[in-house]
Amino acid sequence: MISVVGCHAAGEVGDVIVGGVLPPAGATMYEKMRTMEREHDHIRKFLLCEPRGSVARHVNLIVPSTRGDCDVGLIIMEPTEYVPMSGSNTIASVTVLLETGILPMTEPTTVVRLDMPGGVVTATASCRGGKCESVEFENVPCFAHELDARIDVEGLGQISVDIAYGGMFFAIVDALALGYRVEPSEARQLAELGERIRTAARAQLDVVHPENPGIRGVSIVQFDQPYQGSGKVTRNTCIVAPGRADRSPTGTGTSARMAVLHARGQMQVGDELVHSSFIGSEFRGRIKAETLVGGRPAIISALRGSAWITGFHNYVLDTTDPFPEGYVVADTWGVTGKTTQ
Helix, strand or coil, X not given: CEEEEEEEECCEEEEEEEECCCCCCCCCHHHHHHHHHHHCHHHHHHHHCECCCCCXXXXXXXXXXXXXXXXXXXXXXXXXXXXXCCHHHHHHHHHHHHHCCCCCCCCCEEEEEEEECCEEEEEEEEEECCEEEEEEEECCCEEEEEEEEEEEECCCEEEEXXXXXXXCEEEEEECHHHCCCCCHHHHHHHHHXXXXXXXXXXXXXXXXXXXXXXXXXXXXXXXXXXXXXXXXXXEXXXXXXXXXXXXXXCHHHHHHHHHHHHHCCCCCCCCEEEEECCCCCEEEEEEEEEEEECCXXXXXXXXXXXXXXXXXXXXXXXXXXXXXXCECCCCCCCCCCCCCC
């Protein structure tokens, strides 16, 4: 039996495994993530694929920290990959940790330090009446990898994208330049287009984290409206592989875009980016400081959002079930119908 607490952050499902799965081997959380991917991926497929899951779900595994300065470790499993960091999943996991009593809650704020594959993430939860009302976390250092990179995309020809790291690599696209307004009615079109751009970017651009060569390749395509200015709402959508729109504004995507806006001189330390998703939910990001990653300019960003518990579930596997790792069908499983990138 695998016990899971259902949760969503700003509309994006980020369920949390709280029992039934042993911690994978590894001296660091990054190594544990790779062990999970290499040796225990059937758990990800079991919970994410149909008939138990869906493409619109992520699952987070809480494990003991590998560091003495962190409260817990966290491994994030997404529909096609394991990612070093995710903002919505961080917010959901902290909310579950505190509201279920896995970690003690103190009011008005509780600080939780997370040992994550991408680095240490410090989250500060605003708490009242036993409820985690919001979570603000300081993200891992984020940076613009390449501005105005040119790629050839099937059906579009050559387009320009900005490549940035916000905890995973993003290809950031000016939606207006391609004739889109980033409206909910465009979700299916942008999901299909985003997958074409992502696969083109992965094939044509050598994108590698300067301090961890195991983190490489574009994971997500982000379509943006023009930046409206500090504190003003800007619409975006991120296309999660294998091709569906993130229901939240995407925390790592918000950090990646702030890194690009900072590199272009459009945001400074202290400025705020309010991202709004297709469903109207918001994450608030701000640049806390400047730093360096592998010798290149980078930022320290903070993201704030809220999450809500949706249920408590126990999953089992009948020995006669013909789908022990689930299945995917292209009509609902994004665009490509794949479970890996």
